Amino acid sequence: MALKIYGLPRSRAIRNMWACEEGGVAYELVRTSWNDGGTKTPEFLKLNPNAAVPVMDDDGFPLFESLAINLYIGKNKAKGLYPTDAKGEAKLWQWTLWAATELEPHNGAYAANTYMLAPEKRDPAVAAAAWTKLSKALGVLDQHLAAQPWMLGGSFSLADINVSGILLSIYLNNADFSAWKNTKAWLDRCFDRPAAKKIIAARAAS
Numbered sequence: 001m002a003l004k005i006y007g008l009p010r011s012r013a014i015r016n017m018w019a020c021e022e023g024g025v026a027y028e029l030v031r032t033s034w035n036d037g038g039t040k041t042p043e044f045l046k047l048n049p050n051a052a053v054p055v056m057d058d059d060g061f062p063l064f065e066s067l068a069i070n071l072y073i074g075k076n077k078a079k080g081l082y083p084t085d086a087k088g089e090a091k092l093w094q095w096t097l098w099a100a101t102e103l104e105p106h107n108g109a110y111a112a113n114t115y116m117l118a119p120e121k122r123d124p125a126v127a128a129a130a131w132t133k134l135s136k137a138l139g140v141l142d143q144h145l146a147a148q149p150w151m152l153g154g155s156f157s158l159a160d161i162n163v164s165g166i167l168l169s170i171y172l173n174n175a176d177f178s179a180w181k182n183t184k185a186w187l188d189r190c191f192d193r194p195a196a197k198k199i200i201a202a203r204a205a206s
């Protein structure tokens with residue numbers, strides 16, 4: 001049975017779709033929205049009591065949190081995305097947790113108050129404060145990427161998906177990354193990959 005991903009291409013489920021596409025993993029996207037009560041049904045809440053997408057169901061094994069799902073897919077299902085040595089694995093965890101804590105909250109606040117919320121609900125001051133905090137993290141990322149083309153060194157890995165996947169939405173909505181040349185070039189490289197183009201097309205079509 002194909003691995004099931006509950007969510008929509010215009011949600012964090014896109015990170016899991018990307019990992020599956022990159023790693024040659026067969027999956028079924030079970031289209032589920034939080035806007036129509038889809039995440040509040042008793043069946044859904046058994047899979048994810050947080051009433052949020054994505055959630056994965058691998059033949060009866062449920063897992064929530066988009067980046068944890070990617071770590072599971074990368075380690076157990078995908079080909080060529082997960083480091084084969086303990087130190088590489090630790091660096092993947094480091095960057096994944098960094099992305100979840102240092103990027104995700106500021107990225108979300110910036111996106112919500114720049115283009116996601118209805119115009120009358122956006123607060124430019126919150127957007128500006130979020131961008132300032134995001135800038136600090138982007139500076140760290142830029143310095144890291146000055147020395148190597150991909151997050152873990154010479155080749156693309158799950159770390160690239162987990163970090164760049166968080167920035168995908170603001171990238172597609174014209175956030176200005178010009179102050180971070182290495183990061184901008186890396187984002188261009190990440191999102192120009194065939195698997196990334198496929199999920200970006202699915203997002204645009206949805």
Ligand SMILES: N[C@@H](CCC(=O)N[C@@H](CS)C(=O)NCC(=O)O)C(=O)O
Nearest residue numbers: 011012034051052053054065066067
């Ligand atoms: N930390 C969670 C966040 C999940 C999340 O907030 N998902 C959004 C869609 S991208 C959602 O389902 N929100 C439910 C709601 O707003 O009611 C993850 O990365 O999976």
